[in-house]
Amino acid sequence: MKLSFIRRAGAQERASLSLFALTVPIVLENLFRIFISSIDIFMLSGYSQEAVAGVGIVNQYIFFIQLLFNIVCIGTSIVLAQYLGAKRHTEASQVIQGSILLVGALAGGLLILILVGAGPLLSLYKAEPAVRSYAITYLKIFGGFGSFFVAFNMLQGTVLRAYGYTRDTMVVTFIANGINVIGNAISLYGPFGLPILGVTGVAASSVISQIAACGILAWRIRQYPEVRFRLSHWRNIPSSIFKTIIQIGLPSAGESLSYNVAQIVIMALITTFGTAAVSSVVYAQTIVRFVFILPMSIGAGVQIKVGYLVGAKKFEEAYNRLYRYQLIGTVIAMGIITLLQFVKKPIITIFTHDPAILATTSTLLLYSYYIEFGRSINLITISALKGAGDVRFPVGYGIFSMWCIMVLGAYLFGYKAGLGLVAVWLAIGTDETLRGLVMLGRWKSKRWMEKRLT
Template sequence: MRQEAKTWSLFSLTWPIFIETLLYMVMGNADTLMLSQYSDHAVAAVGVANQIIALTIVLFNFVALATAVLVAQYLGARREQEAVDVSLVSLVANLLFGLLLSAILAAFSEPILRMMDLPAELLDEGTHYLAIVGGFLFIQALMMTVGAILKSYGFTRDTMYVAVGMNVLHVISNAALIFGLFGLPALGIQGAAISTAASRGMAFLALLALLHKRTNIPLAPRAFRRLPFHYLRSLLKIGVPAAGEHLSYNTAQMVITYFITWLGAEALTVRVYTQNIMMFVFLFGIAVSQGTQILVGHFVGAGRYEEAYARCLKSLYSAIAISVLLAAAAYWFAEPLLSLFTDDRSMIVLGRKLLLLTIILEPGRSFNLVIISSLRAAGDVQFPVYMGILSMWGVGVTIAYVFGITLGFGLVGIWLSFIADEWLRGLLMLWRWRSGVWMKKTMVPQAKMA
């Protein structure tokens, strides 16, 4: 039932991913935008809680990342039964791991936020949000796994359609539960949390139905009785290092967020508002990197290394060009964009400075998004981790503390650390791709060439 890789173009895979990712970002911004009309404190509390949630997602996202790589390579090598087996094992693994992490977040939400040094006036609201959204994160784990499988089979439009439905449901339920519409109680931040969890649950059911319809992957209970768990070794071999790179990034971001708490609640809030705008800037890079990963995975599985090499570089050039244009546009329209979130003049002025620095930051991020995804698709997952740890902590966190705190540059200093980290890692990744070492990292036997 899969589509033939040779009929795919980057555009045909990427535009649905672009729309889907945009809608997921809108979902996150819906909480921020609606809560900004409710309380600036609520926005800051959600911003810190979402740092914890993002870190948790990384911990079970390694299964989804590895699944995408293995399924794409097996399909490229025309070994479809192995692709089915990997998919089933990954679903069970992520369900169990997701349940464990969800239980931890639900039970220990307040102590975790205290460790983050969340200001006392934000603690109660942040605890409620983290307990509800975090307690149901296992649904997100399953969504990511099913979505990765569907995309590797080429059905990127299906995941896009689900994202559309989920966001419509989320925005409506958000408004109803935050502000008390349609006779419902006004629950504020708790309403946003309930809306997020419920809309994700509905989206997962839709994705599961599409997986059953589009692929030959059996979902009946008997299909899970005798699973080939030896595939866990391959999943872990790819997923653990890949997750390590993301885990290092998110942990470093949490430490930097901790530094920002020393600057006060206003700095935390400006960071949340500015990064919500920045998400739309690097959206194109995210979409291109995911589409490129699918193509590179299929090319590598089929032994078509020259096509994989060229595809990555072409995608990189496109991502850099678009990121610069979008970052410049975000800076040009900084005041009206920031005014959507706040009317505090000092916040708007500071946010505008950060968006100016984003013009330098985003091209560096494009290197990492596109090339790391391509390296991962080829099975070369350890190098990005080692270089990531070196750069994120040795450069990013260090410069954030020195420039942001010690020298007193505040959030401007923090943004300078982001720039230094992204560009250093990006150039290292480019060197790795050009070296061709990744061609020896394929995880599955190649297809026999005609």
């Protein structure tokens, strides 16, 4: 008897898959990732503050490494969805084969670079020797060896989601992160007389969890005959396949990189307002993650769905459905942020009892109405445009907006004019809202219909 996480979608028209079926597993997967990342930091904080600092330094590099893998994964997701919608299965198989070669070469090169360069790179930090030592250990073990498996997990998950098997990736994420937490506990607490391995053990447990995930995902893929995740006939892959994956994936990854750098700049600006201001922003951002995780996940499902429809040349259906999806996402986001206003004080007191920080965080959560309204429009509509193959315009405008409206606005009004955190929050909301409205205008223009890849 075969085990199955999700009913087979191969026999039916993929364009008929419901957004609900695509999105719910993605929502749960993303929520679980947030919980687990918080648990990891909590567990390390009980072991050593130097360890927390060392891993914190390395995490920014881990993020950039995964961003590089995302170049291939985003390109693969969009191109593959359109080929599947067009029922061009030979080309779909070539996209998968090409992505395996690309991500394998990238992961192998980064592994060598990290093993050789981790020490010299982290020696540039003016950190305590213990912090630097923990950082080097974690970067070499998880950033080097672990990232090789992370790359293939990201790619295998991308392929399964493109075929509509989103529940599989959700279940595997649960299992892998459960293994990671158990490994962390063994490494940090030394139950049954086992040695305490500290950061080395934490990094090793992360690698083991990724190896397990890689094996389970490979097994799940083998259960679906239509998903051809193999390298047979790789010499026959047209060069245009590699070119298309990179042309689609690179701008999207560049946009994510630009946004995160912009956030770093804004946080640097906020530090001039004092420690209480920084703490308030960190707490507010931590809480609102649970709001925008839903429109973000809906956007991921919309990108796949639009890719199917555009690949199948069902342009008008895609055009009309986006507005329905957009309304659903925005209503859900506004409903959650409204509910949050009634329970925000008890939630904030989980983090702090400082009256000033509590009041400031509460105010930021109130102004988050503006941010989350615009963000829900932006995340869903831009995902639809990318799913249709229209990447350059939304990415180009997004980079312009996040620097010229969000960062510049925060600097001019929050810092120069002395209006503080509220002005920074309004600058972020204005960027998200204007980007969302511009993306809706782009969708309404139907110019994305000319960007079909298949």
